[in-house]
């Protein structure tokens with residue numbers, strides 16, 4: 001083959017034996033050309049160097065979602081990632097080039113063998129959000145094309161688990177529903193035909209749901225289909241508060257900001273705590289507060305007012321009187337959407 | 339060639355104004371030294387931190403646009419020292435710049451409230467971007483009086499300055515460099531560790547404290563294992579999570595961490611030979627003096 005170069009693949013291999021994961025790292029020399037994908041390189045290793053290397057794949061065209069794995073520290077689809085890009089770097093993602101390609105199984109899930117992980121929990125969580133339109137009294141009879149501007153992007157999800165694997169919240173909180181399931185939940189909340197929107201929002205506002213996301217953005221970065229789960233989670237929060245599902249710390253916290261900004265312009269941290277957690281919760285935070293106080297870090301109960309803060313009050317009043325629509329939308333991106 | 343004037347509309351954020359005052363003090367002190375002029379924004383409110391934006395997206399955009407308009411009137415880009423402010427602003431600014439209809443709608447609201455409309459011409463930058471991109475790292479080096487002598491520094495970038503990479507125009511993304519560049523320029527040695535571009539969990543602190551303490555404490559422990567003697571972040575909220583709350587993490591994890599944490603401005607200030615009191619060292623929860631002494635950075 002003309003124009004081929006060589007690069008080292010450092011592959012984390014291993015399997016789970018009697019509940020214990022035993023891993024090792026093996027290196028393979030791989031030849032690649034302009035358009036060789038990581039998946040093709042792995043196929044090459046399996047064919048020519050070690051037939052026991054285990055990974056999943058099917059479509060080779062970023063449709064089936066089976067080849068998600070950790071490639072140079074981030075979860076990516078092996079069939080969509082070019083070896084050349086990893087070696088040379090991807091400027092738009094500010095990813096520096098690297099002379100070794102490191103391959104590992106997806107995170108936040110148990111490894112079965114080599115690069116194949118057990119995806120059952122990932123699927124169970126999607127199942128938990130009832131991934132189908134339900135009949136009920138909130139169902140709209142009329143469905144316009146524009147109503148799908150909210151649903152389109154989430155419908156592109158191919159269940160590859162890349163977001164789930166890179167989700168930072170999941171690392172310390174394994175029961176978190178996770179980006180993909182929550183994004184899918186948004187798809188049903190936003191679907192005009194759905195009959196139980198409010199009930200869904202209530203359930204999603206409970207523990208391990210929308211308010212547990214740290215907003216770290218990892219899922220947005222990881223998703224090969226531009227689903228942007230974090231954006232969907234944010235929209236779920238907005239819709240939950242709109243629907244009056246506000247009896248939880250997450251919502252109370254978010255709501256407290258508006259009042260503070262309107263009143264003095266700045267956050268009133270001690271009051272924020274009270275409003276978010278209630279008196280009992282705030283007392284629970286007393287240890288933290290005293291700890292901060294040791295270093296003189298006691299925010300004033302009456303923070304300094306910013307100049308012309310009445311302007312902000314006028315802005316809020318105007319928006320209350322004449323609300324405007326600002327939600328982001330996505331066009332139909334072709335087959336598979338909708 | 340005449341040196342270009344570096345003037346910015348300075349937006350420290352609520353945390354730096356109320357709790358993490360040392361980040362504000364040191365940012366001002368090092369900027370002065372480097373000839374970066376930070377101009378106060380007396381009318382600027384809290385940015386909403388993403389929370390207002392979730393609760394009331396239109397109000398969230400309008401509040402940001404009002405702040406941008408002030409900077410525009412001053413004829414300057416905004417410079418901030420908090421990642422969450424940076425991201426909240428950047429989200430809003432990207433939309434207002436790229437969606438003319440949206441800008442028009444928001445400006446109509448501003449006008450009715452007697453606020454100057456926003457023309458979509460400013461950029462929002464972090465102080466560390468200003469130091470590297472606008473001032474230039476060679477300029478930064480010129481002010482070093484007490485180089486860090488190979489001190490091992492763990493950079494904690496903080497997620498809100500990195501993702502989604504699309505909105506940061508090449509300044510966020512998957513191989514962040516700014517902190518490493520600055521640490522190198524002042525004589526330190528960057529420690530590489532997995533957590534450096536992950537999340538400290540700050541924004542779920544009130545919803546689920548245990549997860550937050552595990553996340554933040556975990557990053558500090560990992561950095562320490564990789565040899566870090568000190569940790570720095572560019573964000574007042576990361577500072578709080580990793581520094582001010584470190585003892586809480588220790589208690590929760592039942593394990594000593596003992597890794598001094600400070601804002602990047604405080605570390606730069608140290609290398610510039612600024613007075614530690616002026617840099618707010620007495621407000622830090624882990625005393626860094628021992629570490630500096632051991633490297634001869636008295």
Ligand code: SF4
Nearest residue numbers: 167213214216217219
């Ligand atoms: S933004 Fe939320 S859902 Fe997405 S990776 Fe981070 S914690 Fe997980």
Ligand code: SF4
Nearest residue numbers: 163167179180219229
């Ligand atoms: S942030 Fe992204 S990857 Fe993580 S859980 Fe949400 S959608 Fe999935």
Ligand code: SF4
Nearest residue numbers: 157158160161163223
């Ligand atoms: S949201 Fe994106 S990353 Fe997550 S499973 Fe779906 S396609 Fe994969």
Ligand code: SF4
Nearest residue numbers: 496497498538575576
């Ligand atoms: S690391 Fe924590 S405090 Fe820093 S930007 Fe991310 S969530 Fe915010």
Ligand code: FES
Nearest residue numbers: 060062065067079
């Ligand atoms: S093989 Fe189907 S998505 Fe990669």
